[in-house]
Amino acid sequence: MIKLLHLADIHLGMENYGRTDPKTGLNSRLLDFLESFDYAVDYALKNDIDLVLFAGDAFKSRYPSPTYQREFAKRIKKLASSGILTVLLIGNHDIPASEGKANTLDIYHTLEVENVYVSRKPELLTLDLKNKEKIQIATLPWLAKSILASKKDYEKKTISEIHQEMAEKLVKKIKDLIPQIDDQLPCVMLAHTTIAGAEYGSEHKVYVGSDVVLPLNIFAQELFDYVALGHLHKFQILNQNPPVVYSGSIDRVDFSEEKEDKGFMVVEILNKNTKYQFIPVPARKFLTIKVKINEEDSEPTQKVISQIEKNKIEDRVIRVIIEVPESQVEKLHDHEIRKVLSQAHFIAAINKEIIKKERDKKVLYTEELSVIEALERYWQSRGISQKRMEKLKDYAEKLTKE
Numbered sequence: 001m002i003k004l005l006h007l008a009d010i011h012l013g014m015e016n017y018g019r020t021d022p023k024t025g026l027n028s029r030l031l032d033f034l035e036s037f038d039y040a041v042d043y044a045l046k047n048d049i050d051l052v053l054f055a056g057d058a059f060k061s062r063y064p065s066p067t068y069q070r071e072f073a074k075r076i077k078k079l080a081s082s083g084i085l086t087v088l089l090i091g092n093h094d095i096p097a098s099e100g101k102a103n104t105l106d107i108y109h110t111l112e113v114e115n116v117y118v119s120r121k122p123e124l125l126t127l128d129l130k131n132k133e134k135i136q137i138a139t140l141p142w143l144a145k146s147i148l149a150s151k152k153d154y155e156k157k158t159i160s161e162i163h164q165e166m167a168e169k170l171v172k173k174i175k176d177l178i179p180q181i182d183d184q185l186p187c188v189m190l191a192h193t194t195i196a197g198a199e200y201g202s203e204h205k206v207y208v209g210s211d212v213v214l215p216l217n218i219f220a221q222e223l224f225d226y227v228a229l230g231h232l233h234k235f236q237i238l239n240q241n242p243p244v245v246y247s248g249s250i251d252r253v254d255f256s257e258e259k260e261d262k263g264f265m266v267v268e269i270l271n272k273n274t275k276y277q278f279i280p281v282p283a284r285k286f287l288t289i290k291v292k293i294n295e296e297d298s299e300p301t302q303k304v305i306s307q308i309e310k311n312k313i314e315d316r317v318i319r320v321i322i323e324v325p326e327s328q329v330e331k332l333h334d335h336e337i338r339k340v341l342s343q344a345h346f347i348a349a350i351n352k353e354i355i356k357k358e359r360d361k362k363v364l365y366t367e368e369l370s371v372i373e374a375l376e377r378y379w380q381s382r383g384i385s386q387k388r389m390e391k392l393k394d395y396a397e398k399l400t401k402e
Contacts, residue, residue, distance in 0.1 A: 008055035008230030055230025056091025056192035
């Protein structure tokens with residue numbers, strides 16, 4: 001039996017919603033992603049994993065800082081030193097902006113790090129595992145547009161047409177690998193790409209023409225015992241036999257992933273029979289708290305606080321969204337709301353969605369109204385708060401006396 005671990009989209013350098021950790025001097029969100037990465041590495045060491053497949057996007061930036069590179073290397077070395085083979089696939093965040101420059105993972109290939117393979121082109125790897133078994137890994141890393149065709153090839157074509165042609169070329173590269181596969185050996189497809197019908201996250205589906213999108217049927221073939229995918233952040237299973245799986249990002253990147261599980265896949269392959277399981281990691285939790293303030297609410301700030309107190313906010317990234325009538329905005333006190341949120345890991349935002357009251361286009365003025373009364377009617381039509389109206393009234397009375 002072959003036991004492998006599939007993970008993707010680690011994105012070291014993703015530091016939004018973070019603060020400096022006083023103990024390490026590192027951003028707290030970097031530590032979050034490292035903790036989730038460590039969870040996967042430690043799982044591999046404790047559970048007799050034969051092979052780790054990383055499906056791309058080690059870093060957020062194409063040019064990661066030495067700190068990010070150091071932290072990633074520590075974990076890869078830990079796997080390699082234990083005798084676990086690791087295949088690193090190049091993702092779109094790993095490739096340089098211009099041709100000829102090294103990608104973020106090239107150093108492992110250059111140094112010929114033992115037990116680490118870096119796949120920079122579509123290829124078929126045959127690996128000898130520590131349990132004496134062999135496995136084939138067909139790879140499809142992210143390929144820059146310049147590799148697939150020159151600029152002249154895409155002149156006078158729409159973006160949709162360009163994407164379609166690139167997809168056809170990628171499909172051909174997969175088809176070119178298929179004749180090389182030995183059907184007597186287990187084979188896993190490792191790819192960093194977008195597949196039609198998958199979801200980016202938050203229920204937004206992928207459609208042909210919107211990106212370089214590949215058809216599911218090119219992956220859902222009997223030759224493959226398992227298809228390990230990277231690029232889309234949402235964990236999802238696109239096909240059961242063979243399993244075609246996005247393991248998703250290792251931690252939450254933003255609020256669009258608030259309700260998504262984060263983790264990695266553990267896969268067991270024996271005699272063309274594949275079993276797989278999603279293992280969740282202790283990813284940082286995100287929480288959105290929504291509150292609706294009504295015109296008749298006498299204490300809108302307290303209403304927001306009461307709603308916050310109904311939730312577990314400790315160590316979470318929090319955003320508060322308040323729907324509030326225009327007349328109640330001035331009664332909301334941010335400093336009191338923030339005080340209640342002090343136990344949160346990070347306050348991402350306190351957003352106010354202001355509901356404007358429909359106003360009359362004209363204010364009827366008659367001789368029966370005094371100047372001050374007419375002004376009051378006008379201020380009311382403009383949604384001016386009572387507190388501000390009193391100040392304006394004082395100024396108006398002074399002017400009329402003068």
